[in-house]
Amino acid sequence: MSDFIAAQERALLERHGLASFDALWSLKLEAVDEPNTERGGWSSVYRLELDDRAYYLKRQSNHLTRSLLHPLGEPTFAREFRNIQRYASLGIPALQAAFFAQRRVSGERRAVLLTCALDGWQDLDSYLARWPLLAAKQQAGILRACGALARRLHQAGQMHGCFYPKHIFLREMDDGFDAQLIDLEKTRPLLLGRRDRVKDLEPLLRRARIWSESERREMLSAYLGGSADVDAWWRLLSERQRNKETR
CATH class of the missing domain: 1.10.510.10 (Transferase(Phosphotransferase) domain 1)
Incomplete structure (x- = not known):
C-alpha cells in the first residue's frame, strides 16, 4: 500500500513539513491516553493542531492483526485505513483520513494514520x-x-x-x-x-x-x-x- 495524503490536507501538511512518514513519526507530541500494548507491540494516539485545523495522529509498531489475506499479520491501522476509504466510497458517514503510511524499520512494522479531528461533534x-x-x-x-x-x-x-x-x-x-x-x-x-x-x-x-x-x-x-x-x-x-x- 503506497503512502496516502488527502488532497485537501496536502498543502497544510507540506507547509508545516509534515507530509511524510518520517516527519509524522518523529514529531514530539503528548499522547492523549495510555499506549495500547495488547497485541504484542504498541499503539498510541496524539492530538495535532495546525493553524485552524486539528487532527489525531496515531502511531504504532508491531501492533498487528491477522486475517486470511494477511496470515502473518499487518498493522491494525492499515486495515482501519482501508475501511475508512471503503466507507467514503460507499457514502457511509465516518471519520476522514488525512495521511497514511507504513514502513519496515529494523524488524519493526510501523504505521502512521492521521485523521481529521471531529471537533464540534x-x-x-x-x-x-x-x-x-x-x-x-x-x-x-x-x-x-x-x-x-x-x-x-x-x-x-x-x-x-x-x-x-x-x-x-x-x-x-x-x-x-x-x-x-x-x-x-x-x-x-x-x-x-x-x-x-x-x-x-x-x-x-x-x-x-x-x-x-x-x-x-x-x-x-x-x-x-x-x-x-x-x-x-x-x-x-x-x-x-x-x-x-x-x-
Missing part, C-alpha cells in the same frame, strides 16, 4: 450521560440519527463490528442531528443478512440502557425506514440481548 456516550436533561426534540433527533446511520451502514453491505455509543459521533443541526462512525478496524461485509444486522445493532441497545423501550423502538423504526417490522426486530434483538447477558 460529541460521541453518543456523552449524550446518554445527560439524557434526562435533553429536550424531547433532541432525544428524538438523536434516536433518528442513530437509526438512519445504522441503516446506511447496512444498506451499503457493511457490518461495523463495534457499533457502540462511544463510536457514534453526533452533531446538532437546525433540523436534527448528523451522525458518523469512528473505529472502523473490525468492519467487514454483511455475510449472514439479518443475523449479522442483529449482531451489529444489539450492542448499541445493550449499552444505551437509559433508553426506554419506546425510545429503542423509535431508533429501530428509523433504522427500518418506518416499516411494520419493528415488533419482529424487537423480538430478535431482545432475544440476543438476553443470551448475551446470561453467558
